[in-house]
Amino acid sequence: xxxxxxVAERAGVSPATVxxxxxxxxxxxxxxxxxxRKAANELGYATNMAARSxxxxxxxxxxxVVRGLxxxxxxxxxxxxxxxxxxxxxYRSLVMQTEQDSRTLRDAVGEINSQSCDGMLLDAFGLPKDxxxxxxxxxAIVLLDDLSKRPAFDTVVMPHRESSLIAxxxxxxxxxxRIAFVGADRSDLQVAAGSGEDSARSLRLEGYLQAMEEAxxxxxxxxxxxxxxxxxxxxxxxxxxxxxGRLDVDGVxxxxxxxxxxxxxxxxxAGARVPDDVMVVGSDGVTVGExxxxxxxxVALDVPDLVNKGLGMLIERIDGTYDGEPRRVTxxxxxxxxxxxxxxxxxx
Amino acid sequence: xxxxxxVAERAGVSPATVxxxxxxxxxxxxxxxxxxRKAANELGYATNMAARSxxxxxxxxxxxVVRGLxxxxxxxxxxxxxxxxxxxxxYRSLVMQTEQDSRTLRDAVGEINSQSCDGMLLDAFGLPKDxxxxxxxxxAIVLLDDLSKRPAFDTVVMPHRESSLIAxxxxxxxxxxRIAFVGADRSDLQVAAGSGEDSARSLRLEGYLQAMEEAxxxxxxxxxxxxxxxxxxxxxxxxxxxxxGRLDVDGVxxxxxxxxxxxxxxxxxAGARVPDDVMVVGSDGVTVGExxxxxxxxVALDVPDLVNKGLGMLIERIDGTYDGEPRRVTxxxxxxxxxxxxxxxxxx
DNA sequence: TTGTATGCGTTATCAT
DNA sequence: ATGATAACGCATACAA
Numbered sequence: 001x002x003x004x005x006x007v008a009e010r011a012g013v014s015p016a017t018v019x020x021x022x023x024x025x026x027x028x029x030x031x032x033x034x035x036x037r038k039a040a041n042e043l044g045y046a047t048n049m050a051a052r053s054x055x056x057x058x059x060x061x062x063x064x065v066v067r068g069l070x071x072x073x074x075x076x077x078x079x080x081x082x083x084x085x086x087x088x089x090x091y092r093s094l095v096m097q098t099e100q101d102s103r104t105l106r107d108a109v110g111e112i113n114s115q116s117c118d119g120m121l122l123d124a125f126g127l128p129k130d131x132x133x134x135x136x137x138x139x140a141i142v143l144l145d146d147l148s149k150r151p152a153f154d155t156v157v158m159p160h161r162e163s164s165l166i167a168x169x170x171x172x173x174x175x176x177x178r179i180a181f182v183g184a185d186r187s188d189l190q191v192a193a194g195s196g197e198d199s200a201r202s203l204r205l206e207g208y209l210q211a212m213e214e215a216x217x218x219x220x221x222x223x224x225x226x227x228x229x230x231x232x233x234x235x236x237x238x239x240x241x242x243x244x245g246r247l248d249v250d251g252v253x254x255x256x257x258x259x260x261x262x263x264x265x266x267x268x269x270a271g272a273r274v275p276d277d278v279m280v281v282g283s284d285g286v287t288v289g290e291x292x293x294x295x296x297x298x299v300a301l302d303v304p305d306l307v308n309k310g311l312g313m314l315i316e317r318i319d320g321t322y323d324g325e326p327r328r329v330t331x332x333x334x335x336x337x338x339x340x341x342x343x344x345x346x347x348x
Numbered sequence: 349x350x351x352x353x354x355v356a357e358r359a360g361v362s363p364a365t366v367x368x369x370x371x372x373x374x375x376x377x378x379x380x381x382x383x384x385r386k387a388a389n390e391l392g393y394a395t396n397m398a399a400r401s402x403x404x405x406x407x408x409x410x411x412x413v414v415r416g417l418x419x420x421x422x423x424x425x426x427x428x429x430x431x432x433x434x435x436x437x438x439y440r441s442l443v444m445q446t447e448q449d450s451r452t453l454r455d456a457v458g459e460i461n462s463q464s465c466d467g468m469l470l471d472a473f474g475l476p477k478d479x480x481x482x483x484x485x486x487x488a489i490v491l492l493d494d495l496s497k498r499p500a501f502d503t504v505v506m507p508h509r510e511s512s513l514i515a516x517x518x519x520x521x522x523x524x525x526r527i528a529f530v531g532a533d534r535s536d537l538q539v540a541a542g543s544g545e546d547s548a549r550s551l552r553l554e555g556y557l558q559a560m561e562e563a564x565x566x567x568x569x570x571x572x573x574x575x576x577x578x579x580x581x582x583x584x585x586x587x588x589x590x591x592x593g594r595l596d597v598d599g600v601x602x603x604x605x606x607x608x609x610x611x612x613x614x615x616x617x618a619g620a621r622v623p624d625d626v627m628v629v630g631s632d633g634v635t636v637g638e639x640x641x642x643x644x645x646x647v648a649l650d651v652p653d654l655v656n657k658g659l660g661m662l663i664e665r666i667d668g669t670y671d672g673e674p675r676r677v678t679x680x681x682x683x684x685x686x687x688x689x690x691x692x693x694x695x696x
Numbered sequence: 697t698t699g700t701a702t703g704c705g706t707t708a709t710c711a712t
Numbered sequence: 713a714t715g716a717t718a719a720c721g722c723a724t725a726c727a728a
Binding site for chain 3: 349351352353363364367368371373395396398399400401402403404
């Protein structure tokens, strides 16, 4: 490898001078400047980041740690926004993908504790409590969607309740009366009550229940379908809904877009039409939802808002601008009304 | 930060001993071992990776550099596979997202040149020649889809020609005779011929033309539609196809799945049904294609194959096992026959 | 305007 | 079985 020293020798100056030329910081004669740059170029010099980080105590890197980019492409949007926001603030951003298995999570935790990065935006969804506890408390970490009662870190939470509320209200407004909810049931509320900690599932269900109650609509137990929020699960649920006459719903609120897309697929398998036979609303606002048949109505997460809030807190922690109690803020969301909930197919 | 020295002091031993206990490498007495581990635990010690990398000369990190995870979710699949493959081989993997703009690309190049990682899997799609040239030739780099005549690095190329060939043959087999091709036209062939370098577009078109010729089918110029491979472009093309009677095609081969999904959307806007009025085949094999209405027929990229080949070459370069001429291998692909090309909707 | 010297945290070599 | 020490490449305080 080409080092500062190599460049210095070639340019006939000291390593210090090379450093000053390349990084700035003090005045050098034009003659020296040119010689050094020329030498660096000819040798193909590049700063050794390990050495700089060691000296500096920081890496200039912010890591985004998410489980499975392929689980929901909403993460893909986050990656893009984080990248831009980091660039704007002089950081580089890297993405680390974790699985649910504890090994990768442990790796991720080690990552931050070992100062491979200055700060970390860490998706807490499905993150076991003990892993969170193992995080070094005085590192710069912002969690995404940590719903614990007494969070140890700053966290940006998703608008779970709000999202379901908006979606359900919307279906009601569109004329639905018998609305199913896919992704949680009352047992989730019990778990939440028992542990004293909300969950994404319980909050989402609450939003739905609130909207139904507001409208004076009864909720039948079989309308609450507690499943994982994944494509293929949605397919099964859709088939079930269409085949099982008992359910007889005219609207479905899904906890995310994967579920909704799968559900529409399953309904189609069973011969049910969306929105004519049943209306469907998702949540997230994935890009592909704008191109499905029918186009997906959804409550879109405000990703730029989420990223700005998260990164804002993170950088305050890194810079030491803020050093107080863990903060909790909520990301925004907004309704995107499309054909799957009966909106007429406009030209765009 | 807690350093080796801190742990050593607390355990009453030397830093060297702590290092040996934690990393292994020589025998230590049980008594010392215990004391050191206890101290490290109590202090919450974590290895400083910058220091280790500096000493070691390697980071244990492999970076995957792709442009826009959201451009095509095929990248999301790649991320997952790269992650697993790296884990298996003792590396950590990080993802860096670039944009087409030269600034981010320059950053990415700097990344590898500055030894932030031991090796890099770099998506060459849309990568300007001069950026590639700026890459340090003796670093471990494997390019994804570098089609240049005389590549400077090992590269895994996508099965462009093969993919179109398979897709077109399949449509012909399904009974199509008037097949459009979306994503390139003959001007791409001219550009390729002029520069002496193939492009993804020219290769894909060649595959299509070959299949048509094999079957003795004429190709009308207006069937070749040279557009970007993106969702919203597909929508426009779909609307155009359905409205413009002149085209009158019974099958469409799309250069990727985004285009295909958009196209189906556009066709639906114009009242055309897939596959009854026109059959559609995409390319990539994105997950969501299995859940669209209709399910998307596509030529799926063999992502595990791609990743294995790429990472295999990369690690040989890192280890110095191979030091010869740049190699070029092609990733596999296979037809996934679904409803959008008239396959009956089976239960799964 | 430029050069010298020191230390960041780790690991490997030598010595004990 | 363990400790002292040097070196990795860079950035900076200090000296000239």
